[in-house]
Amino acid sequence: MVLTPSVPVTMPDAPRAWFGCLHCYNSGRLVGHWFDATDAADVDLAAVHTGSGVAWGRAGCEEILALDLDGEWPIRAEIDTVTAAKWAEVHDEVTPTLWPAFCTLARSEHITDPEDVDVRAFIDRYRGEWESWRDYVENLVDDLSLFDALPEDLRSYVDLDKYGRDLAHGYTVEPTGDGGVYAFEDS
Ligand SMILES: [Zn+2]
Structure with missing residues (x-):
């Protein structure tokens, strides 16, 4: 339920x-x-x-x-x-809540036929609405405790922008039209 x-x-x-x-x-x-x-x-x-x-x-x-x-x-x-x-x-x-994000992805992928839509796949791929891609990357790093194994004084050497640029290859990131971005992980 x-x-x-x-x-x-x-x-x-x-x-x-x-x-x-x-x-x-x-x-x-x-x-x-x-x-x-x-x-x-x-x-x-x-x-x-x-x-x-x-x-x-x-x-x-x-x-x-x-x-x-x-x-x-x-x-x-x-x-x-x-x-x-x-x-x-x-x-x-x-x-209705996810509809704007869905429409953005569908337009980005040129889906014009409702028969071609896989709602389950869309929901699996959707990673939310964020202020920026960088914002998403920072949250992901925190959530997954990605760099926690590193000693504190080494963490400041991690280049989050570079990490984010590499990570972005596996994503579709589209502007919300409201200043933010929608993130979708590519399957
Ligand atoms: Zn008529």
Whole structure:
């Protein structure tokens, strides 16, 4: 049993999509609405055309496409409702807390298909959010007591920057967009 914090009413990073009618769009009419990605599977032509006044049954409307995305997404491309719903499932599995880090890694590794996602592997690789790579290295050295075997007066000779540079070869380190970094150990 894993304890999870209660989910706040508003999740600023929760993925939302503006689903529009492609036929109307191509005819010069912006017809659509914002939907939560979790509801994407239920978005149909009726929902998209609500309030538009378009007689979509006769107008030749068929295809629904996300023409704009809001919140955090691993992709920037236009997507259909099925793909959006699959990303919403990944979002739930990853959890809202880890979602921004997950999206950052997915973008870095050019993952565009939710079917290609391995949530377990992502969680195994994730080493957290840090002020800097150096910050992570210092914490790792402390946690693992890496240099504790050295006599006190020799420890000051350890070049942590050099150690960090070598260590970084086994990691993917990406900016959080907030001044810090996400660290992922490469598998
Ligand atoms: Zn339409």
